[in-house]
Amino acid sequence: AQRVTQPEKLLSVFKGAPVELKCNYSYSGSPELFWYVQYSRQRLQLLLRHISRESIKGFTADLNKGETSFHLKKPFAQEEDSAMYYCALSPGVWQGGKLIFGQGTELSVKP
Amino acid sequence: EPEVTQTPSHQVTQMGQEVILRCVPISNHLYFYWYRQILGQKVEFLVSFYNNEISEKSEIFDDQFSVERPDGSNFTLKIRSTKLEDSAMYFCASKGRGASPLHFGNGTRLTVT
Numbered sequence: 001a002q003r004v005t006q007p008e009k010l011l012s013v014f015k016g017a018p019v020e021l022k023c024n025y026s027y028s029g030s031p032e033l034f035w036y037v038q039y040s041r042q043r044l045q046l047l048l049r050h051i052s053r054e055s056i057k058g059f060t061a062d063l064n065k066g067e068t069s070f071h072l073k074k075p076f077a078q079e080e081d082s083a084m085y086y087c088a089l090s091p092g093v094w095q096g097g098k099l100i101f102g103q104g105t106e107l108s109v110k111p
Numbered sequence: 112e113p114e115v116t117q118t119p120s121h122q123v124t125q126m127g128q129e130v131i132l133r134c135v136p137i138s139n140h141l142y143f144y145w146y147r148q149i150l151g152q153k154v155e156f157l158v159s160f161y162n163n164e165i166s167e168k169s170e171i172f173d174d175q176f177s178v179e180r181p182d183g184s185n186f187t188l189k190i191r192s193t194k195l196e197d198s199a200m201y202f203c204a205s206k207g208r209g210a211s212p213l214h215f216g217n218g219t220r221l222t223v224t
Contacts, residue, residue: 042217043115043216043217044215045214045215046212046213086154095210096142096159096161096166096206097159097167098156099146099213100156101146101154102153103152
């Protein structure tokens with residue numbers, strides 16, 4: 001079965017602390033993994049994708065096929081990082097098929 | 112930057128009524144989608160649409176649902192006879208060619224009473 005699991009509904013940290021938002025997936029093939037972010041009252045937007053191997057707003061994520069994980073990390077959280085974060089999976093290389101989302105983790109960064 | 116636009120932002124309807132949710136995708140995009148999110152649950156794929164036909168649909172997308180691209184700009188989701196469990200946030204999305212990312216609209220909150 002294709003599944004994305006984000007075990008934490010809410011993650012609360014202080015400004016300047018490291019952040020790790022966990023994402024595990026279940027898929028038998030070679031998926032493509034994404035992180036989407038939704039700031040308050042805004043639309044879902046792509047934060048990063050594993051094939052790009054880039055850092056966006058200080059966030060990085062590494063695909064670990066052995067552990068089937070794609071955790072999102074940032075060394076020093078900022079208040080403006082407070083948002084809902086969704087991990088998503090594309091079965092196979094993303095060319096326009098469906099995305100399978102996790103339940104989302106709300107990140108709250110306190111001053 | 113161009114955006115996907117959804118109207119209305121909130122729709123309230125009575126059980127059994129038909130409802131049409133409207134979306135204007137980004138103008139040069141070729142692939143169109145509907146997702147939904149029931150309160151407190153995951154964002155779920157409903158349907159994808161390409162070249163004027165459904166390319167993929169989920170189990171949720173049963174005979175009560177239909178999609179249409181009636182002209183060159185709008186993309187609609189129709190629910191023929193709404194049920195209480197159809198209450199959710201419905202997101203439209205579109206993408207361009209190849210591996211370009213999905214662009215989501217702000218969503219329409221559908222409340223069925």
